[in-house]
Structure formats: structure tokens, C-alpha cells
Amino acid sequence: MAADKTTIARQFSEAIPFARELNMEFLTVENGRAVARMPYDARLVGDPETGVIHGGAVSALMDTCCGAAAIAHPDNPGVTATIDLRIDYMRPATPGQAITTHAECYRLTRSVAFVTATAYDEDETRPVARANGAFTVERRR
Amino acid sequence: MSWKKPEPVQVVKQRRDTALSALVESVPYMKFLGISFDRRGDELTAVLRYSEKIIGNPMLPAIHGGVTASFLESAAIVELGWAMIWDGIESGRLDPDALEQRLPPLPKTIDFTVDYLRSGLPRDAYARARVNRSGRRYASVQVEAWQDNRDRLFAQATGHFLMPSRDE
Structure with missing residues (x-):
């Protein structure tokens, strides 16, 4: 079943x-983890x-x-929505480089998924940003 | 007694609007998302024009949480940038046309926390930011966003910003 779950999470995210x-x-x-990458794009410049x-x-x-990490948690029955998300920006991402985020759903209760994530550019020794958030968990039928 | 004749209203408006558009138009990401600003005196309202690309959940459909966060963060940064240049624009120390060539450095986000109160509906959204504290180095800003009813917020946020050094 774990493989199906992965496919569902990936399809959902890509939709x-x-x-x-x-x-x-x-x-x-x-398994409650997700890694996603976003290429550099001139339209996203701040x-x-x-x-x-x-x-x-x-x-x-x-x-x-x-x-995606919250959905990919093996005990999460369905989709999710963000309740709150805090982002700490540690340094500017280097222009021209893709950004990669590693997220982990480290705790899932019946109602809430607690998730943390770190973002890097091509320098994986110095994070660009950290995120901590709470996400909804659908009620079991 | 010195009395200065008030400036014609269109001169005042044009000066302020030129300065505001210099602040907003220079940021590609705001243009990409469809974010603009309404101005009444010094009060700004950020407007997020709805488009299909900003959808997060196509089943509902609902605006992507990341778009909402981007919208609120943009509203906060523009509000801070606007407050930074307002006195200069009004006193004539800053030339709005020169701003279009070269903007002063903008505040940098230290952290930003978004509360998602209800899902963002497929229609335009509005936001207003309030600078609760702006010191020499740090600023704290609160932002509220709504769609149909000003009293029914769909998101709110609070963030801290590093202010650019003044002598740059």
C-alpha cells in the first residue's frame, strides 16, 4: 500500500x-517525507x-x-490544507540556482499534521529557509 | 507669516502614484502573480487579481496557500517601502522619476507567519498591512487579507523585517 500512497501524493501534488x-x-x-525542487525563473524575482x-x-x-509530506504520512487518510506556516529566511537564495526543499511530517494526530521543512540552493551546507507548519487531517469515515 | 499656495491636486497625485508604481512595478514576482496597489492618500490596499494559475486545489477550487503567503508578504514589504519613501517624496527630497531608475534598497524578510483562516475563493483578494513597529534595524508588520467582506478575513500574517541601513 505504501507505493500507492506515494503515487497518490505525487499525483495530487503535481495536479x-x-x-x-x-x-x-x-x-x-x-513515508511522511517529501523532496521538491523548483528551478530558477526570472518571473519569480523579488x-x-x-x-x-x-x-x-x-x-x-x-x-x-x-x-505533500503530510499527505504522504502512512496514517493520514486523505488530503490536507495549511492551518499555519512560519518561514524563517536565513539568507537570500543564490540567483540562477534551483531551490530544493526537504519536508518531514514528524507528528500526526487525529486532527493535525505537524510538518517541518528546510530549503537549500545548490549549497547544501547552508540552508536558505526553514519552515514549520500545522496542516489539517481529514476525519476518518 | 509665510503662506505657500497649495499644490494643484493632480501634481500631488501624480507624484505619489509615480513613486508607488516605481516601488511595485520593479518587482517581477508581483507582476507575475497579478498584484497591484490602490492608494488613498498614504493608505495602500494590495489587490490580487484572480487567475487560474494561482489555484492550489483544483477540486474546490481554492487559491494556493503559497500565493496567499506571497500576496501577504508583498503587501508587507510594499507598505514598509512606501513608509520609507513617503516623507522624502512629500518633502521633495526624493524625486519620483529618479525612483523609477533606481529604487532604494527594500526591507528583507526575517520571518513570516501566515494563518490560513478559510480557503481563498476563486475571485480577487485584498490586503492591508500595518507597521506595528519600525526601528532603525527591525520592523514588525501585521497583514490582513479578505475577499468579499472586509470583516471575514481569509488569511492574516505577521512578519519581521530587516530594514536597509540608512546611510547606503
Whole structure:
């Protein structure tokens, strides 16, 4: 069943119009974990002087990846929605580089999925951003 | 007693609108999402024009949470940037046309927390930001977003920002 779950999570995530628009790609979606990548894109620039991607675009990638991790948790019966999400921006992402997010649903209750994520550009020793969020869990039928 | 004749209203409006558009139009991501700003005096309302590409859940359909977060963060940054240049624009120290060539450095987001209160419906959204504290280095900003009814928020956010150093 785990394989099905992975497929469902991946399909669900890839069916999101805004995720497709940003060319987000899911590298792993399994067992409460998700890894997603977003290529550099001039449309996403927040600071025209430097070419640095807008924080909101990084936040969109992290939100999507956290949601996928919540759905991919083996005990989560269905889809999810974000209750709240906090993003800490540690440094600007290097212009021209893709951003990769690793998300983990580290705790799932009957009502809430707790998820954390870290985003990197090509330098995997220094994170670009951290996210912590709570997501909804559908009621079991 | 010195009395200065008030400026013609269209001169005042044009100066302010030029400065605001310099602040907003220069950011590709805001243009990409369809974010613009309404201005009444110094009060700004951010407007997110609905389009199909900003959908997160196609079944409902609902606006993507990441778009909502981006919209609120943009509203906060523009509000801070606007507050930074307002006095300069009004006193004549800053030339709005020069701003179009070169903007002063904008505040940088330290952290941003979004509460999703209800799902974003497939229609336009509005947001207003309030600067609760703006010091020499740090600023704290709160943002509220709504769609049909001003009192029924669909999201709210609070964030901290690093202000650009003044002597740059």
C-alpha cells in the first residue's frame, strides 16, 4: 500500500496548477517525507537589483512540499490544507540556482499534521529557509 | 507669516502614484502573480487579481496557500517601502522619476507567519498591512487579507523585517 500512497501524493501534488506554473518537481514523496525542487525563473524575482527570488516563491515551494509530506504520512487518510506556516529566511537564495526543499511530517494526530521543512540552493551546507507548519487531517469515515 | 499656495491636486497625485508604481512595478514576482496597489492618500490596499494559475486545489477550487503567503508578504514589504519613501517624496527630497531608475534598497524578510483562516475563493483578494513597529534595524508588520467582506478575513500574517541601513 505504501507505493500507492506515494503515487497518490505525487499525483495530487503535481495536479496543483500553481505548482505546475512554478515548474515544481517532486523527487521523493513517501513515508511522511517529501523532496521538491523548483528551478530558477526570472518571473519569480523579488529584488530586481540582485535577481534574488522573492521570499513568497520560496514559501510557495515549502508550503506545497510540506503538504505533500503530510499527505504522504502512512496514517493520514486523505488530503490536507495549511492551518499555519512560519518561514524563517536565513539568507537570500543564490540567483540562477534551483531551490530544493526537504519536508518531514514528524507528528500526526487525529486532527493535525505537524510538518517541518528546510530549503537549500545548490549549497547544501547552508540552508536558505526553514519552515514549520500545522496542516489539517481529514476525519476518518 | 509665510503662506505657500497649495499644490494643484493632480501634481500631488501624480507624484505619489509615480513613486508607488516605481516601488511595485520593479518587482517581477508581483507582476507575475497579478498584484497591484490602490492608494488613498498614504493608505495602500494590495489587490490580487484572480487567475487560474494561482489555484492550489483544483477540486474546490481554492487559491494556493503559497500565493496567499506571497500576496501577504508583498503587501508587507510594499507598505514598509512606501513608509520609507513617503516623507522624502512629500518633502521633495526624493524625486519620483529618479525612483523609477533606481529604487532604494527594500526591507528583507526575517520571518513570516501566515494563518490560513478559510480557503481563498476563486475571485480577487485584498490586503492591508500595518507597521506595528519600525526601528532603525527591525520592523514588525501585521497583514490582513479578505475577499468579499472586509470583516471575514481569509488569511492574516505577521512578519519581521530587516530594514536597509540608512546611510547606503
